[in-house]
Amino acid sequence: EVQLVESGGALVQGGGSLRLACTASGLTVRTNYMSWVRQAPGKGLEWVSIIHGGGETFYADSVKGRFSISRDNSKNTLYLQMNSLSAEDTAVYYCARTGTGFDIWGQGTMVTVSS
Amino acid sequence: EIVMTQSPATLSLSPGERATLSCRASQSVGSNLAWYQQKPGQAPRLLIYAASTRAIGIPARFSGSGSGTEFTLTISSLQSEDFAVYYCQQYNNWPPMYAFGQGTKLEIK
Numbered sequence: 001e002v003q004l005v006e007s008g009g010a011l012v013q014g015g016g017s018l019r020l021a022c023t024a025s026g027l028t029v030r031t032n033y034m035s036w037v038r039q040a041p042g043k044g045l046e047w048v049s050i051i052h053g054g055g056e057t058f059y060a061d062s063v064k065g066r067f068s069i070s071r072d073n074s075k076n077t078l079y080l081q082m083n084s085l086s087a088e089d090t091a092v093y094y095c096a097r098t099g100t101g102f103d104i105w106g107q108g109t110m111v112t113v114s115s
Numbered sequence: 116e117i118v119m120t121q122s123p124a125t126l127s128l129s130p131g132e133r134a135t136l137s138c139r140a141s142q143s144v145g146s147n148l149a150w151y152q153q154k155p156g157q158a159p160r161l162l163i164y165a166a167s168t169r170a171i172g173i174p175a176r177f178s179g180s181g182s183g184t185e186f187t188l189t190i191s192s193l194q195s196e197d198f199a200v201y202y203c204q205q206y207n208n209w210p211p212m213y214a215f216g217q218g219t220k221l222e223i224k
Binding site for chain 2 (some may be wrong): 032035037044045046047050058094100101102103105106107108
């Protein structure tokens, strides 16, 4: 069974940092395009970042310069390093396989930033 | 930046009725359009990609149409499990752009 499991969400103070992880089973992170998508409480979906199979990384303007996406091929795990967090970053963060749409999603991990 | 606009914001229908949800792009996205269903407390689920292709395991009552800037998701006969929030999304893998609409809430009348 293909599965993505996020972890690392927490309550953090404004200005702080946090690293999220997304561990995959049944698919290889290294050979797939993988994204982070977030959803603020009661709001819609927002794409955050993507890492291509070749390692190229891209970011939404709202997080550029503050967030960093990476992967550990040996652990088959995707990461999102989040720095300089603000209340606007409060959201459920999902990882998702990316191709013609986002076809496989994790269950999400909650990040709450206190101001 | 491409902006996706969905209408209506809320749609109230009864089981067995036909649902028609609309999505408009601020500029042409070709057929690079996906639809998702999201239920409370759950991750989104991919329903349709390439504007009209059903994802694996999606029932035939869900269909997508359109191209360019105007898209439609149709649910032919609503089942109780279909009441949820639906999002459209344009995707462009190069340069990477993945903009979502604001969602349409499909509620039981």
